[in-house]
Amino acid sequence: MEKTPEDLEVIRRYFTDFSPLQFQQLAALDGLYREWNGKINVISRKDIDGLYEKHVLHSLAIAAAFEFTRGMEVVDIGTGGGFPGIPLAIFFPDVRFHLVDSIGKKLKVVEAVASAIGLTNVTTRHIRAEDIRDRKFDVAVSRAVAPLKELLAWSRPLLRKSSPFGLICLKGGDLTAEIAASDARPRIIEVAELFPLEYFHEKYLLQIPS
Secondary structure, X not given: OOOOHHHHHHHHOOOOOOOHHHHHHHHHHHHHHXXXXXXXXXXXXOOHHHHXXXXXXXXXXXXXXXXXXOOOEEEEEOOOOOOOHHHHHHXXXXXXXXXXXXXXXXXXXXXXXXXXXXXXXXXXXXXXXXXXXXXXXXXXXXXXXXXXXXXXXXXXXXXOOOOOOEEEEEEEOOOHHHHHHHOOOOEEEEHHHHOOOHHHOOEEEEEEOO
16 A cells, blocks of 8 residues: 555655655655565565655765766666665666666566656666776665775776765674775764654764775
8 A cells, every 4th residue: 555645754855856756766665575575575674654754865865975976887786675775776867877786586576666656767786896907986875884995995996986985885783894904084963863753863874985
């Protein structure tokens, strides 16, 4: 069943300029993910009722902090069920998103969701990010996939030298040791500063130039 506007209030609270089409696409996600989650578990069953806050809005933290421009190509490393790639593709319809994952059945869900809501700026590939040799991108994004050191090793060969942002990843918890092990000096944004909700306490947006 399509979600009512009230159910999407957590998104509308922070983003006011969605077109009617974008809003329809967002509204359709709940029913689609509930249907697919019954077949292929891509979202924790305890989190499905919090889809818009815990998955969609969390993904859109990237959109709140960074402005992707028309024609950019973005790779979503380890997209899982399509996060952050699907919400970002809705938000940035003129940006091309390539969602990759090593688990094919998860991409089946991503492809079905993208098709159902009419996303024409999403492609998928069943591959490990470190095995991609034939494409370059402007930005790499990721959400809770792997330690920062590994994400950097996977993303750097994929990024164009002119990459405006490099790697942007969503992570949580105490990142002190992980950042130290990566030898990187990321820009760190607290998601709770973008969206002051309890769920985003100790959740962070990290950006590391290429």
